Amino acid sequence: MTGLAGPSGVHAVHPVIWKLRSLGLQGEAEAQALLALIKRQVDVSRGQEIIAASTSPTHLTVLLEGIACLYEKLEGGGRQIHAFQLPGDFCDLGREVLPEPSGTVAVAALTDCTVGTIRHSELDRTLEQHSELGLALWRATMLEASISREWLHNVSRGPALQQVAHLLCELLARFEVIGIHGGVIPIGQIDLADATGLSAVQINRILQNLRKSGVLSDNARAIEVSDRKSLVHIAGFDGSYLEIAALLAQWQVQLKGPAN
Amino acid sequence: MTGLAGPSGVHAVHPVIWKLRSLGLQGEAEAQALLALIKRQVDVSRGQEIIAASTSPTHLTVLLEGIACLYEKLEGGGRQIHAFQLPGDFCDLGREVLPEPSGTVAVAALTDCTVGTIRHSELDRTLEQHSELGLALWRATMLEASISREWLHNVSRGPALQQVAHLLCELLARFEVIGIHGGVIPIGQIDLADATGLSAVQINRILQNLRKSGVLSDNARAIEVSDRKSLVHIAGFDGSYLEIAALLAQWQVQLKGPAN
């Protein structure tokens, strides 16, 4: 299940730095300032909720280890996963800005996780001193929106095989952004089903299909991408929606408005 | 096809005001300031593109009359509609902030439309004087994101009937926000198909189904909702994701960050 989870401690903080870098934050000082705010550090075991549905956020939560998902309970007992969260991601950034439709969304751990929390009051103070940091957080929100939009495109259209391939591509790409390579995706088939809206059975058949074609390794019991190129081809994946660097120029424009 | 298109002129500007109000903008002065920036006014006939796929935006475009859609060309020749745009909506607000994935998105007129344009340079200057206005535009972006997220939930899940009903509910609600009542939705069946990802045939059968149950009026040749309550019930529609007022409190929090 791991390859992600290391001993929680000094080493575990890295992903946040990586994330901030990927958001275009240059200064080392700013990054360290944010890190310093992460006080309480909590372990959450797989299946537990990290953020409950209707809690008012007094602090920001950041994922340090493991994989979590933002999901919504459905009437039928199932759940729709809206987004996956990887180490370095902020769990409830969206919730501050966008109280969810029916208030039924929550964040849960898909693997054993470690999360850190940051008091809002302290965050605000730090943001005033380092405006670059606020910008980075805003970009994080934008990135989430971008991913969300891409899901819409992917989920509604095309055959199931393509959907799954696309999702795997996204996860692979996002893992690499935070420095985790190797192509192992430690997520259960049921979780994939909840994310795509497909049935677990169908997910299984698709994975086997991909294994037979050599795209995934035969290693059952884990999803391991062995032929990346084919996967990208099957998915019709274009990762540009994940690349912040390319988007920065545009954002500068918008900043003149609300920000200053 | 109409009920929307009036003589373009003084009267046509109203929707923008309505929109700004719905975004929580209080001051009359600010609203007028924005209106004053709308210089060039252009008619676009149905089927034409309002915003091409890969144009760099030197000005902001606002829809004054008619219905447009933000869409993406698909490989197979079809298109996926990401969002409908109604009078008062800004066509390319999203494009400033989020250059779209493959750069293949564009905005096209679904009915005959009138659009106004605002130079970015002038907009920026006005925003500096009226920060309330910038806030309203930011909220508009958030609203779009909220709608987009709700589509994800709706499109991937549930039977086709529910999807269509939900979409009709959304349109109905958004029409009313800008002061257009009467329950007529002047959109072709093919457009509905492109928005939901269903086939045109299926859309047709569903509409007939709804007509037989008395939810839509028998008036073929147009979609006219006669039993709103049933429609909402079928759709499982909860319009709260469209109501900005309820969301304002949360946003105030976020403002302390990037904005000041």
Next chain:
DNA sequence: CGGCGGCTTGATTCGAGTCAAGAACCGTGG
């Protein structure tokens, strides 16, 4: 009048869901 584009309708095919049962794995405790 004669096209043409949007709507309607039926027949057929196919992908994906559901149900149901079996197999591989994991942690636990004897």
Next chain:
DNA sequence: CCACGGTTCTTGACTCGAATCAAGCCGCCG
């Protein structure tokens, strides 16, 4: 070390909703 129960993964048989294909129909405009 092995037996046990729970969870996840696999596999097959059946069903059903929606896509596709293929005509026919209406109203509009030249």
